[in-house]
Every structure is written in C-alpha cells, then in structure tokens.
Amino acid sequence: MEKVMAFTGDEIAAEAMRQINPDVLAAYPITPQTETVQKFSEFVAEGRVSTDMIRVESEHSAMSACVGAAAAGARAMTATSANGLALMWEIIYIAASYRLPIVMPVVNRALSGPINIHCDHSDSMGARDSGWIQLYSENCQEVYDNLIQALPIGEDRNVLLPVMVCFDGFIISHGTEGVAVLEDKVARNFIGEFKNIHSLLDIDNPVTYGPLDLFDYYFEHKRQQVEAMEKAPEVVKKVGKQFGELTGRFYGLLEDYHLQDADLVVIAAGSTAGTVKATVDELREEGVRAGLLKIRTFRPFPQKEIIQKLSKAKAVAVMDRSASFGAIGGPIFLEVRSALFEEQKKPLVISYIYGLGGRDTGINQIKQVYHDLAKAAQSGKVSQLVNYLGVRE
Amino acid sequence: MKLKGWKDIPWGGLILEAGNAQKYETGGWRTFRPIWHEDKCKQCLFCWIYCPDGSVIVEDKKVKGFYYEHCKGCGICAQECPFEAITMEEESKFRKDQGGRP
Structure with a gap:
C-alpha cells in the first residue's frame, strides 16, 4: 500500500534515501542539490536513519569517502550537481572501475561558466563515459522510483556499477508534486541487503583495492566494465518489472x-x-x-x-x-x-x-x-x- | 608468468591473493645493482630494516645477499649501511656478463 504525499524533487530524494538508510553518506552542499542533503541530515539528527554522515570539505572528498566506504563493504551514497560533479571527476571513474555500486542523485544543473545554477544536462552528460549507469527522471515520482530501483540494479552481481539518478535542477528539484511512496518495510524489502563480496574489512579474505594496473592488465579490466554495462539492460528491465508488480508503475530502458x-x-x-x-x-x-x-x-x-x-x-x-x-x-x-x-x-x-x-x-x-x-x-x-x-x- | 584474459581475472584490478607481489618480478627496473661486501659487513641488519621491498636475503639472522628478482636498485641499503659494506654498481655491467638478462 502506497501513500501519496507532496514532495519537491529534493525532498523525495531525501525520503528515498531515508528508506534506503545507507551505511555512509558523504556529501557537500551545492545548489540545487542542497535541500536533499539538508533534509537527509535532519533524518540523521532525529535518529531516523543509522547512517554515518560525513561532512566533507569538497565533492572530491565526498566521492573519495564513498569509494573507501563501499570498498569496506558499506552501502555508500552522496548527491551532487554541476560543478560539484565536476570536482568529483577523478573519483567517479575510480568508483566505476573498482565496481563499487554507489548510488548518487545528480540534480542536473548547467556547468559554469558563466556561472549558472539552473537546469541543463551538461553535468551528467559530461560523465557519460565514466562507467556509471545513468537513469533520467521525468518528475518527482520518477526520482523516487529510480532511486529505489537504483540499488538493486547497481548491486546486481552481474552489474556492480555505480548509478546516477539524474533529475532536472529546480524544475524537478524545487517543484512540488504528489508522490506515491512505499511503506518503509516494503521499500526496504525491495531494496534488499548489500553484501560486498570483496570487503576491505573482511580480514579472513584479504583484498587489495587500487594496485597499479599497467599495459599488462588495465585493458582487460576496462573490457570487464564494458561487459558489466552490456549486462545492465537486462537487470534494469528485470528490476523495473519487479517494481511494477509492486507499485503498478513499470519501468524499462x-x-x-x-x-x-x-x-x-x-x-x-x-x-x-x-x-x-x-x-x-x-x-x-x-x-x-x-x-x-x-x-x-x-x-x-x-x-x-x-x-x-x-x-x-x-x-x-x-x-x-x-x-x-x-x-x-x-x-x-x-x-x-x-x-x-x-x-x-x-x-x-x-x-x-x-x-x-x-x-x-x-x-x-x-x-x-x-x-x-x-x-x-x-x-x-x-x-x-x-x-x-x-x-x- | 602467462597473462590471463578478462574473463579469468578479478574485477576492478582487485588482488585477492595476499602476498602475490612476490610473483611479480621487478628486478628489471633496476639501473644500479647493490653489491654486498661480506668482509666489511657487521651484520647490523640496517639494510634489511630499510629495504622498502624485502629484497635483502637474511638466513639465521645473517645477511646473505639480495633477491635480484625484486630489488629495484633504489640504493637505500647502500646509503644507510654504516660500514660501506654495500656499493651500487651499474646494472649494464652485469647484464652484459649475463647475456643481457638481469
């Protein structure tokens, strides 16, 4: 049973993240993403989530913290826009290449310059070769639905890729709409548990992340990323169908x-x-x-x-x-x-x-x-x- | 070492086998080779402590020489040795002697 309530895009992203209850959230504020993390920080303060929230000094650090947390086996999230995404650039490629299924709302905003805070897709489109799955959302409902589906998509064993859930700055992020929201229990059951099979904290099965990878193996690792992307459509469709059976809202590519x-x-x-x-x-x-x-x-x-x-x-x-x-x-x-x-x-x-x-x-x-x-x-x-x-x- | 294809290796460049750096021979990077002079050595083990790569062979608590398969020739051992018992010599000399192999 779903409840329809009024949310802005930023608020519903925060609400979805409350249900997801990630182990770690590391984020830095940037317009028009700010309200998402602001709202989520209220959930942290009120004890409504058990997330470790890391207040980082930049987006570069936000994504770095997510990479570290995810490699340690945590479910890690952040959110950003435009120049914030640009500052993460180096690390978004690393998140994808280490196959860490971090989920990140990207509130689409024009990249500077000249400086502008409003919507276009220059930020996420620039990241199209970074190895992240990108889901684009038409309205607040899709922001919620895409975020809930992003975790089972990215965390699927055949995929293991990070996911950007993109939605238009101000038009969606600051526009209020009625959104059907699943009960917490149902949403959490749909999302499921995350278990990183190669966790840095698993001392019985030690693993090294980030060793030097030169002309002998780098190419093979890129080929694996290509393969993961090729496997992703089936998983996106499977999860979209399961979500539809639960909510009546079916999703495909x-x-x-x-x-x-x-x-x-x-x-x-x-x-x-x-x-x-x-x-x-x-x-x-x-x-x-x-x-x-x-x-x-x-x-x-x-x-x-x-x-x-x-x-x-x-x-x-x-x-x-x-x-x-x-x-x-x-x-x-x-x-x-x-x-x-x-x-x-x-x-x-x-x-x-x-x-x-x-x-x-x-x-x-x-x-x-x-x-x-x-x-x-x-x-x-x-x-x-x-x-x-x-x-x- | 035979190189594996993309289907047969862990994803993301992860290393799942602890200590397998031993299989990766880096001696070919060397341009200067450390030479141990046993007569000057007092067995203080400074070279063993300072070597960043574990390339000093120690048996029964005594230095016996170097693992040239892994020594990159950084020269820290020679720098730290208090007794000038290690000298750095041009690798090319030895390569010629050994038919071009390190």
Whole structure:
C-alpha cells in the first residue's frame, strides 16, 4: 500500500534515501542539490536513519569517502550537481572501475561558466563515459522510483556499477508534486541487503583495492566494465518489472508515448519529456501523428530498443539539454543517429539543442519541432541538421 | 608468468591473493645493482630494516645477499649501511656478463 504525499524533487530524494538508510553518506552542499542533503541530515539528527554522515570539505572528498566506504563493504551514497560533479571527476571513474555500486542523485544543473545554477544536462552528460549507469527522471515520482530501483540494479552481481539518478535542477528539484511512496518495510524489502563480496574489512579474505594496473592488465579490466554495462539492460528491465508488480508503475530502458502509429517522434530525457507529452496530446487532437520516445537509461544506451521503437517513424527530433562543443549535435542525438546507421529503412534524424542554463522550453517550441519534423518527413530532406531551440539570433 | 584474459581475472584490478607481489618480478627496473661486501659487513641488519621491498636475503639472522628478482636498485641499503659494506654498481655491467638478462 502506497501513500501519496507532496514532495519537491529534493525532498523525495531525501525520503528515498531515508528508506534506503545507507551505511555512509558523504556529501557537500551545492545548489540545487542542497535541500536533499539538508533534509537527509535532519533524518540523521532525529535518529531516523543509522547512517554515518560525513561532512566533507569538497565533492572530491565526498566521492573519495564513498569509494573507501563501499570498498569496506558499506552501502555508500552522496548527491551532487554541476560543478560539484565536476570536482568529483577523478573519483567517479575510480568508483566505476573498482565496481563499487554507489548510488548518487545528480540534480542536473548547467556547468559554469558563466556561472549558472539552473537546469541543463551538461553535468551528467559530461560523465557519460565514466562507467556509471545513468537513469533520467521525468518528475518527482520518477526520482523516487529510480532511486529505489537504483540499488538493486547497481548491486546486481552481474552489474556492480555505480548509478546516477539524474533529475532536472529546480524544475524537478524545487517543484512540488504528489508522490506515491512505499511503506518503509516494503521499500526496504525491495531494496534488499548489500553484501560486498570483496570487503576491505573482511580480514579472513584479504583484498587489495587500487594496485597499479599497467599495459599488462588495465585493458582487460576496462573490457570487464564494458561487459558489466552490456549486462545492465537486462537487470534494469528485470528490476523495473519487479517494481511494477509492486507499485503498478513499470519501468524499462525507454518509455514511449503514442509511439505505436507515430510518424513524427521526439526523443527527450528528463522533465522536458513531460512537456513533450502535453504537446503530443494537443497535436493528436489536431490529427498529427506525433509521439514521444523518452530516454530513461542513457547509460547503458538502449540501442536495440531504440532501433525497434523507431522502425515506423518518418522523422525524429532528438532533444539534447547539453551541447557537445565541436561535435555534430548533442550527445543523445549522436548516439541515436549512430544506432540507426546500419538500418536499411531509417527515419530522418534532426538534432535540437535546447534549454541550456535553464532556458524555459514550452509547448510552443516543441510544436515548432514537430512542425519541422512534418516538413522534413514530407520533403524527405533535413534542411538543418543541428538546431538551437530558443536561442536568440 | 602467462597473462590471463578478462574473463579469468578479478574485477576492478582487485588482488585477492595476499602476498602475490612476490610473483611479480621487478628486478628489471633496476639501473644500479647493490653489491654486498661480506668482509666489511657487521651484520647490523640496517639494510634489511630499510629495504622498502624485502629484497635483502637474511638466513639465521645473517645477511646473505639480495633477491635480484625484486630489488629495484633504489640504493637505500647502500646509503644507510654504516660500514660501506654495500656499493651500487651499474646494472649494464652485469647484464652484459649475463647475456643481457638481469
């Protein structure tokens, strides 16, 4: 039995973390993540969790403490945003390569400079090659659901990878919504116990973490990480199904909305997927065959599913809330387009960079995207491959 | 040592076997070789205490020489020896003598 209560994205992340009750939480405040850890520190002060909370002096230390704790066998968590994630950079690769399933909410915020505190995905997209699983959330409910699922996904024996649960700064983190929350007992039972089979504190089975790994074995260890990522989709789907059986909310790698007969498809991740759904509703009333394909897992990238889901589409717009400077369009666009390369019959694919630094992206702009798609589908040609939606010329 | 494939090694570079550094021979890193002069040695064991790699051979509480498979030639033993009983000599000399092998 679930209870529906009002939470902001930051508050519901803290609530999920209260239920998770990690052994160690090491974090440093940064807007717009601050309220998550602030709220969680109240739970610590009130004795509602048994977590050791480490007040570190930087995000570099936060992730370092998590790595140490996880290697010792603890369930370790932190949370961050933008420049905080950037300061963790060195250690996020180490967490992934040591195969420590640390779970971290990333409240998406534009990376400086110029300094900006609002939403875009430049922070987590930059970490796309770090070896972390990335789940993107559309709303507060998905923040909760993704966090509860992140632990059984990352801690699965075949995966053992850290997980970022990404949600849009301010739009989700500071927006209040009704969220269905599991009973503590049920949530904890779903998450299960974590046992690191190679714990530094297991003196009967000594283990060394972090030895020098040169040209003789480093490559093999990277190959293992590739393999773990390749095993992850099945686990994401399995956990999503189990979660659905418990709550009625089923999750996979992607979510589709009116995609079955859609000629024109927008691909988006994060809160904008919700705006696209509202746009699709309006366009469907006008008789436009519009659909949405929402990216939930960007890492691992769901190539097979994307090919299958786009098999009937005529034109596809991929919306990226980050720029990849010097590349041909945004990061999601590049991978979607690349995924389709071998297909005989493939849709036209167009890149839209949007919403940088929290620039608002509304229904009218997304209607413009569908309008462009209709023109492309009709002419069979892409007039502008990379577009900047909502920027002033 | 035959190198294993990615399916046959612990993940993340973890070492699960205590003390297996012994199997990893690092003597090839050496450019200077410590030479023990038994006549000058007073068996104070300073070299054994200071060696960062456990490369000093001690039998019956007495220094007997060096494990050249592991000695990296750092020269700390020669530096710390109070009796000049250890000298550092160019490795190339010995390599030539031994057909190019350390």
